[in-house]
Amino acid sequence: MSRQPPVRDVAPTVQKLRVRYAKRGRLRFTSHRDIQRALERALRRAGVPMAYSAGFTPHPKISYAGAAAMGSASEAEYLEISVTERLDPARLRASLDAALPPGLDVIEVVEAAPGALADLLQASEWQIELPGVSAGQAGAATAMLMTESAVEVERMMKSGPRRFDARGPIVRLAADSGSTASGAPCAILRAVVRHETPAVRPDDILTALRQVAGLTPPVPPMVTRLAQGPLDPESGTVADPLAADRASVGDAVAADPHPR
Amino acid sequence: MSAVKAESVFPRLEALLPLVQKPIQYVGGELNAVSKEWESTTVRWALMYPDAYEIGVPNQGVQILYEILNEQPDVLAERTYSVLSDLESLMREHDVPQFTVDGHRPVGAFDVLGLSFATELGYTNMLTALDLAGIPLHAADRSDEHPIVLAGGHAAFNPEPIAGFIDAAVLGDGEQVALEITNLIRQFKAEGSPGGREQLLMRLAQTGGVYVPAFYDVEYLTDGRIKRVVPNRPGVPWRVSKHTVTDLDAWPYPKKPLVPLAESVHERASVEIFRGCTRGCRFCQAGMITRPVRERSITGIGEMVEQALQSTGFEEVGLLSLSSADHSEIKDIAKGLADRYEGTNTSLSLPSTRVDAFNIDLANELSRSGRRSGLTFAPEGGSERIRRVINKMVTEEDLIRTVTAAYGAGWRQVKLYFMCGLPTETDEDVLQIARLAREVIKTGREVAGRKDIRCTVSIGGFVPKPHTPFQWAAQLDHETTDARLMKLRNDIRDDRQFGKAIGFRYHDGKPGIVEGLLSRGDRRVGAVIEAVWRDGGRFDGWSEHFSFERWMRCAGKALQDQPVDVDWYTTREREFSEVLPWDHLDSGLDKDWLWEDWQDSLNDVEVEDCRWTPCFDCGVCPQMGTDIEIGPTGKQLLPLTAVGAGVATLRA
Numbered sequence: 001m002s003r004q005p006p007v008r009d010v011a012p013t014v015q016k017l018r019v020r021y022a023k024r025g026r027l028r029f030t031s032h033r034d035i036q037r038a039l040e041r042a043l044r045r046a047g048v049p050m051a052y053s054a055g056f057t058p059h060p061k062i063s064y065a066g067a068a069a070m071g072s073a074s075e076a077e078y079l080e081i082s083v084t085e086r087l088d089p090a091r092l093r094a095s096l097d098a099a100l101p102p103g104l105d106v107i108e109v110v111e112a113a114p115g116a117l118a119d120l121l122q123a124s125e126w127q128i129e130l131p132g133v134s135a136g137q138a139g140a141a142t143a144m145l146m147t148e149s150a151v152e153v154e155r156m157m158k159s160g161p162r163r164f165d166a167r168g169p170i171v172r173l174a175a176d177s178g179s180t181a182s183g184a185p186c187a188i189l190r191a192v193v194r195h196e197t198p199a200v201r202p203d204d205i206l207t208a209l210r211q212v213a214g215l216t217p218p219v220p221p222m223v224t225r226l227a228q229g230p231l232d233p234e235s236g237t238v239a240d241p242l243a244a245d246r247a248s249v250g251d252a253v254a255a256d257p258h259p260r
Numbered sequence: 261m262s263a264v265k266a267e268s269v270f271p272r273l274e275a276l277l278p279l280v281q282k283p284i285q286y287v288g289g290e291l292n293a294v295s296k297e298w299e300s301t302t303v304r305w306a307l308m309y310p311d312a313y314e315i316g317v318p319n320q321g322v323q324i325l326y327e328i329l330n331e332q333p334d335v336l337a338e339r340t341y342s343v344l345s346d347l348e349s350l351m352r353e354h355d356v357p358q359f360t361v362d363g364h365r366p367v368g369a370f371d372v373l374g375l376s377f378a379t380e381l382g383y384t385n386m387l388t389a390l391d392l393a394g395i396p397l398h399a400a401d402r403s404d405e406h407p408i409v410l411a412g413g414h415a416a417f418n419p420e421p422i423a424g425f426i427d428a429a430v431l432g433d434g435e436q437v438a439l440e441i442t443n444l445i446r447q448f449k450a451e452g453s454p455g456g457r458e459q460l461l462m463r464l465a466q467t468g469g470v471y472v473p474a475f476y477d478v479e480y481l482t483d484g485r486i487k488r489v490v491p492n493r494p495g496v497p498w499r500v501s502k503h504t505v506t507d508l509d510a511w512p513y514p515k516k517p518l519v520p521l522a523e524s525v526h527e528r529a530s531v532e533i534f535r536g537c538t539r540g541c542r543f544c545q546a547g548m549i550t551r552p553v554r555e556r557s558i559t560g561i562g563e564m565v566e567q568a569l570q571s572t573g574f575e576e577v578g579l580l581s582l583s584s585a586d587h588s589e590i591k592d593i594a595k596g597l598a599d600r601y602e603g604t605n606t607s608l609s610l611p612s613t614r615v616d617a618f619n620i621d622l623a624n625e626l627s628r629s630g631r632r633s634g635l636t637f638a639p640e641g642g643s644e645r646i647r648r649v650i651n652k653m654v655t656e657e658d659l660i661r662t663v664t665a666a667y668g669a670g671w672r673q674v675k676l677y678f679m680c681g682l683p684t685e686t687d688e689d690v691l692q693i694a695r696l697a698r699e700v701i702k703t704g705r706e707v708a709g710r711k712d713i714r715c716t717v718s719i720g721g722f723v724p725k726p727h728t729p730f731q732w733a734a735q736l737d738h739e740t741t742d743a744r745l746m747k748l749r750n751d752i753r754d755d756r757q758f759g760k761a762i763g764f765r766y767h768d769g770k771p772g773i774v775e776g777l778l779s780r781g782d783r784r785v786g787a788v789i790e791a792v793w794r795d796g797g798r799f800d801g802w803s804e805h806f807s808f809e810r811w812m813r814c815a816g817k818a819l820q821d822q823p824v825d826v827d828w829y830t831t832r833e834r835e836f837s838e839v840l841p842w843d844h845l846d847s848g849l850d851k852d853w854l855w856e857d858w859q860d861s862l863n864d865v866e867v868e869d870c871r872w873t874p875c876f877d878c879g880v881c882p883q884m885g886t887d888i889e890i891g892p893t894g895k896q897l898l899p900l901t902a903v904g905a906g907v908a909t910l911r912a
Contacts, residue, residue: 015912026274027521029283034521041291041519041573047907058605071278086912095910099573101289101521182271220278 011084013051013061016112017092018080018245027103028073035067035077035104042099043081048092051082065118066228069201074225075107076124078241080117113248120241121195123171123231126202128189129222133215135177138187141213142173145205153207157198166204169194172236173205180222190226192236264368264394264405266298269359276350284522285313286347288361291519292571294330294337295362301336302449303442305329306360306370306407308389310382311801313341313361317518318526320580321376321413324513325438335442338362338370342385343392345798351392358392367393371445373407374438375426377415380778381771381801383422387793390425397790399427399474404456408464410441417502417549418726418842421778421785423473427461430470431845432502432549433535435511437469462495471500471845478783478841484823486782486839501846502549504886508535509560516571528576528609529568533561533593537582538888539614540867541640542651542857543679545725546582549847551880553871554889558589558596562897565597569606576607584610585619586871588891594625596897602628615639615654620665635666638677641685642692648864649684651857656696660703663715667704673714674700680744681722681736681769684862690744693717694751698758716763717752719745721772725779727847729857731840734833735776738769745769770808774800776830777815782841785829787818848886850879 023030030038040060043050050060061082068074089109097106130138145151151167171192178188193200202223209215229241277283298304307326309316316322322339329337338360343351351357357366367373367389375386390397395406402409411419411429419429430437441464448460455462464470475496479487491498505511517529534555537547556564565577579593587593597608608626613619615637623635639654641647647654666674678693697717704713721741724730736744745766752762777785791814792800799805815826834840836855843851853876857867867876871890881887 026270026287026289029277029287030521031282031284033523034284037523037527038519038521040575043573044575045570045573046910048910049907052605060605071283085907087910088912091910101291103289219275 010052010054010058011049013082013084015083015086016080017083017087017089018078018110018112018117018242019093019096019106020108020242021077021079021100022105022107023068023072023074023077024103024105025073027101028071030104031070032064032067036062036064038100038104039079042096042104046092046095046099048081048087048096049083049085051084063117066121066124066195066199068225069203071220072202072223072225076225076228078117078121078228080112108242110242110245113245115244117241120230120244121228123192123194123229123238124225125227125238126189126191126193126205127224127226128191128202128206129178129180129186129224130189130217131180131184131186131222132218133187134185135175135187137215138175138189141209141215142175142189144213145209146170146173148212151208151212153204153211155198155201155204155207162198164198164200166200166208169196169200170205171231171233192231192238194231264357264366266363266365266369268364269356269366270364272354272356273359273364276347276354276356279350280346281344282314282522285341286343286359286361287521288364290317290521292516293362293518294326296330296336298336298363298365300334302334303332303336303372303445304370305335305337305372305374305438305442306340306367307337308340308367308373308375308386310375310377310385310389311342311799312344313520314522314524316341317520317522318524318530319376319378320514320530320532321378321434323518324511325374325376325434326518327514327516328435329438329442332439332442334446338365340367340389342382342389342799348388348392348798357394358389368395368407370407371449372410372441374410374412377411377413379801380415380421380775382415383778383789384793384797384800386422386425387790388798398424400424402427402457404453406457408457408460414546414549415779417545417845417847418779418781419471419473419845420478420783420841421781421789423783424786425789426473427457428464428470428472430503431500431847433505434503435505435513437503440467441470465496468497469501469503472496473783476844482823484828486841488839489841489844499844499846501884502848504848504884505535506554506886506889508532508554508556508889512556512560512564512567515564515567517568517574519572519574526578527574528578528607529565529572529574530578530580531561531564531568532556532580533584533587533590534581534890537586538870539583539586539653540651540857540869542649542729542861543640543682543722543725544582545728548728548849550582551848551878552886552888553586555587555891557891557893557895558593558897559893559895561593562596562600565608566600566900569601575605576609578609578611580611583612583614585613585616585622589893590622592896594622598625598628600897600900613637615659615662617658617661617665620662620669620671623666624669634673634675635671636675636677637662639696640677640679641682641689642678642694642696643689645864646682646685646689646692648866649861650682651861651866653866653868656699659696660699663700664703664707667707667713672708672712673716675716675718676700678717678719679722680719680748680766681741681772683730683733685736687744687747690748691751693719694748694755694762697752697762698755701758701761714761714763716765718765719748720767721769723772723776723779726840726842727849727854729854729861731780731854732834732836732838732858735773735830736769737827737831738773741769741772771800771803771806773826773830774806774808774811777811777826780841781829784819784822784824788815791815791818846883848878848880848883850877850883853878
C-alpha cells in the first residue's frame with residue numbers, strides 16, 4: 001500500500017436528489033452525527049446506489065445542510081445525495097423512509113435542480129413551547145425584545161464562549177397560547193430567524209428574552225423547526241426550498257442532469 | 261411476582277434528558293429492537309450489560325440472549341445499561357428508577373435481572389443499578405416481589421466476590437440455559453409460585469447448572485485460606501457445571517443485530533465464526549473456559565454475514581472468535597466473502613489473529629472489498645523463554661516472517677501486544693520487547709525499501725485468572741510492573757536509529773491489582789466492593805473514573821478484621837492443596853491437569869493444540885460430554901446474486 005489511495009473504479013454521479021426529512025419525538029435527542037450514521041446505514045439497507053468519494057476511506061456522497069441542534073425536533077431538515085443510477089424520487093422516498101427508524105421520517109424527495117441547496121436555506125421558522133409560561137408573559141417579553149435593535153448573548157462553542165447579536169437575525173417573533181403534548185397549557189413562540197454566522201438558535205432567543213425581559217421558563221422548552229428555506233424579506237415568511245427543483249424536473253430529466 | 265408497576269417511566273425521564281450528556285443513549289428505539297406488550301408475556305427478563313450504553317450495546321452475549329428470549333411468544337426481554345453519573349443524580353433527585361431502554365419499564369418489575377459480566381470491573385455498576393431499581397443490594401434482604409438477580413459472562417466463573425449481591429450465577433454459553441431457566445420460571449408461576457423465591461432458587465439449583473451462592477457455606481482456616489465450600493441444605497449439588505452449546509449452525513444468533521442511533525465502541529456487525537480455543541495460552545481465561553472448539557460452517561457464516569449486512573446496513577462485518585485465522589476453512593471463507601462483496605464498500609475484518617504470515621494473505625483478501633484495517637499481532641511475551649512459559653508457541657522467526665509479509669504487502673504499520681508481569685518474568689524478558697520491535701522496524705525498512713515504517717508496542721499488566729494454569733501464580737506488584745514498563749519505555753526511546761519509529765503505549769499496574777483482587781477474590785471481597793461503591797466508586801473500567809486510592813482505602817477498612825489483605829489475594833502464590841474460591845464451580849478443566857500445566861510452564865515445557873495433535877487430557881470433553889467440532893466441510897461460498905437487488909425497485 002503506497003501513500004496514494006488505491007485505484008478503484010469509482011462510478012460517476014448521474015443524479016442528485018434532495019431529501020426533506022423530519023426529526024420527531026424521542027429522536028430529537030439524536031445529534032447530527034447520529035443522524036449521519038443512521039442515514040448512511042438506511043441508504044445501504046434500502047439498496048440505494050450511492051456515489052462514493054475516492055481515496056483511502058471512501059465515503060458516500062451526501063451533503064447535509066443546516067441540521068437542527070440536538071434536542072430540537074424538526075419538520076424541515078434537508079440533505080442532498082449523489083447516486084450512480086437514475087432513481088425515481090417517489091420510490092426512493094418510500095424505501096428510505098421504511099429503512100429509517102420511526103421518528104426520522106422522509107417527507108419528500110425531489111431531483112435536484114442546478115444550484116447549491118445551502119444557498120436556498122436562508123432562514124428557519126421555529127416553534128418554541130414554554131410549559132409553565134403564560135401567553136401574556138411571553139407576549140410582553142417578545143415585544144420588549146423586538147423593540148431592541150441588538151441584544152448580545154453568549155454561548156459556549158467548541159472553541160470557547162462566544163458573544164454575538166441574537167436580535168439582528170430575528171425577522172419575526174410572536175407569542176400565542178397553546179398546550180403541550182401532554183395537554184398542559186403553555187406559551188408558544190413562533191420565530192423566523194435569518195441564517196447567519198454563528199447561527200442564532202432558539203436557545204439564543206431564550207437567552208435574549210431572559211436578558212431583556214427576565215423571562216425564565218421553569219422547565220426546558222420543546223423546540224421544533226417548522227420550515228427552512230428562502231426568506232421573503234417583505235412578508236417575513238419562509239418559502240419552500242424544493243419548489244424550484246419540482247418546477248425544473250421535466251427539463252432536468254431530458255437534459256444533462258448535472259450541468260454544474 | 262413483582263409489586264413494582266411496569267408502566268413506562270419515559271414521560272418522567274424525558275424531562276431529564278435535555279439536562280444530560282448524550283441523551284440519545286437512554287431513548288432506545290434501535291433498529292431491530294423488539295417491543296412487546298407487558299401483559300401478553302409471562303416470563304420477563306431485564307438484560308443488563310453493566311457499563312455505559314456505548315460499550316454495552318454491541319455486546320454479542322446480550323444481543324444473542326435478547327433475541328433468543330424474545331423469539332418465545334410469551335417471553336419478554338428488554339435491555340438496560342449503566343446510566344452515567346449526571347443522569348444517576350437526576351434520577352435520584354426525581355425518583356426515576358433504573359429503566360430498560362426498550363419499554364422504559366422499571367427493572368424492579370421484571371422476573372429476572374440478568375447481568376453479563378465480561379469483566380469484574382462492572383461490579384460497582386451492578387450495585388448502582390440494583391440501588392436505582394429499588395432492589396436490596398444484598399440477596400438475603402430480597403423478597404418474593406424482587407427480580408432474581410442472575411450473573412453470567414466470563415467473570416461468573418468466579419462469582420464469589422459478588423456472591424452476596426446476586427441470587428444466582430450461570431457459567432458458560434447462555435443460549436440454552438436461558439431458555440431452560442425461562443421454562444422453569446414459567447412452570448413455577450403457572451403453579452402459583454409455591455414456596456416463593458427460595459423454592460424457585462431451589463428448583464434452579466437442583467438442575468446442577470445454576471449456582472445459588474446462598475445455598476453454600478464457606479468455611480475458613482485460621483490463616484485465612486478456605487477450608488471448604490459446602491452445600492448447606494439437601495438437594496443442592498456439590499459442584500455446578502458450565503454450559504456448552506454444540507452445533508453452532510443451529511444457533512445463528514444474532515440474526516438481526518441491533519443498530520443503535522448513538523455511537524458505540526463497535527460500529528460494525530459481528531459474526532462469531534467459532535467458539536472456544538485450544539491453543540493453550542496459559543494466561544488466557546477465555547481459551548480455558550470456552551473449550552472445546554466448535555466451528556460454525558463456512559455456509560453458516562456466509563448466511564449470517566449476508567443477513568447481518570441486509571438487516572443492519574453496517575459497512576463492516578467482524579469475523580469474531582478467540583483466534584479467527586484458526587478456522588479450518590478460513591481461507592475459503594475469506595476468499596468467498598471477498599468475492600461476494602467486492603465493489604460494495606463492505607469491509608471485513610478478523611479482529612483476533614495469531615502471529616502467522618498466512619494471516620497477511622487473509623488480510624489482503626479481506627481488504628479487497630472495503631477499507632483496509634490495521635494489523636495487530638499479539639506475541640504477548642518479549643523473550644523466547646517467556647513465550648514458552650505462557651505457551652504462546654510463537655518464535656521470533658515467526659514474527660519476523662509475519663511482518664516481512666505485512667510490510668512487503670504494503671502495510672506501513674503493525675501493532676504488537678505484550679504483557680508485563682508474567683510468571684517467572686525478569687526485567688530482561690521485558691526489555692527483549694524493545695529489541696524485538698527494533699528488529700521489526702529493521703526488517704520493515706529492508707522489505708519496503710523506505711523509512712516510514714512504524715510499529716506500536718502496546719503493553720499491559722498480566723492478571724492471573726481462575727480456571728487457568730496461572731490461577732496459582734503470584735501477580736506482580738504494581739510498583740515492579742510500573743518500574744519494568746519504564747525501563748522498557750526508556751530502552752525504546754533512547755535508541756537513535758529506531759526509537760522514533762516505535763510507538764509505546766502502556767497501562768500502569770494499579771488497575772490490574774484491583775482486577776486481580778476481584779478475579780481471584782472470595783466472598784470476603786464483597787465487603788470491599790460495597791465499601792468502594794458507597795464511597796462513590798463507579799465505572800471502574802474507565803481510567804477517568806477509576807481510583808486506586810479509593811479501592812485500597814476501602815479494602816483496608818473492609819478487611820481490617822480479616823487475616824487477609826489485598827496482597828494476600830493478588831501477589832501471593834498459592835499451593836496445590838489450597839482450596840480455591842471457585843473449586844466448586846466446574847469449567848470442565850481437570851484441576852490436576854491445570855496444575856501439571858502450571859508445572860510444565862515453570863519448566864519451559866510447551867503443549868500443542870489438540871485440534872492437530874492427540875488429546876492432552878485437559879478434562880473438558882469427557883467431563884462435559886462434548887467434542888471438538890471442526891471442519892473442513894469442503895463447501896464453498898457461492899456468489900450472491902441477491903446483493904444490491906434492492907436497487908431494481910428504486911430505478912427511475
